[in-house]
Amino acid sequence: MALLEIVKYPEPVLHAVGKPVERFDDELKKLVADMFETMYDAKGVGLAAPQVNVSQRLFVMDVPDEEGKSNKIIAVNPEIIYVEGEQIGDEGCLSFPSIYVPIQRNQRAILRAQDAAGNWFELDGENLAARCVLHETDHCDGIVFLNRMTKLKREMAKRKIKKLQKTGQWE
Numbered sequence: 001m002a003l004l005e006i007v008k009y010p011e012p013v014l015h016a017v018g019k020p021v022e023r024f025d026d027e028l029k030k031l032v033a034d035m036f037e038t039m040y041d042a043k044g045v046g047l048a049a050p051q052v053n054v055s056q057r058l059f060v061m062d063v064p065d066e067e068g069k070s071n072k073i074i075a076v077n078p079e080i081i082y083v084e085g086e087q088i089g090d091e092g093c094l095s096f097p098s099i100y101v102p103i104q105r106n107q108r109a110i111l112r113a114q115d116a117a118g119n120w121f122e123l124d125g126e127n128l129a130a131r132c133v134l135h136e137t138d139h140c141d142g143i144v145f146l147n148r149m150t151k152l153k154r155e156m157a158k159r160k161i162k163k164l165q166k167t168g169q170w171e
């Protein structure tokens with residue numbers, strides 16, 4: 001396994017729609033293993049392929065259950081097939097280090113995706129799990145969480161990023 005470099009906003013790959021994954025081979029399994037290692041190393045709960053400079057529709061996540069037990073999910077070619085309700089809570093992104101902003105998301109989301117072997121499954125998530133699948137599926141569509149902020153929060157986040165870029169803290 002290997003740690004991958006996480007690209008930061010505004011790298012163009014973060015704003016591109018990922019290509020569907022067609023081959024469920026060893027290369028995909030290696031990418032998934034490296035993405036998990038990279039995500040855990042960065043202390044994230046989700047990581048999408050575009051964030052490691054791979055413009056494909058795939059993400060990994062691990063939102064622990066109430067007892068803190070690990071819950072590894074590999075979602076290839078993800079689609080959100082059902083949403084309901086609303087939640088507002090602080091959200092972060094490994095491609096936007098130190099930016100945490102309250103964002104409105106659905107309270108519940110059902111994800112349909114393939115595992116690393118190509119088998120389709122559905123995941124019915126609430127609260128943080130719903131927030132995470134919505135955030136990561138957005139990445140596969142070239143949408144970053146800036147796009148989900150209110151205009152005011154977005155302007156504040158952009159100003160903070162500019163400052164960090166100027167002082168060399170956004171490399």
Ligand code: NI
Pocket residue numbers: 092093094095135139
């Ligand atoms: Ni993200």
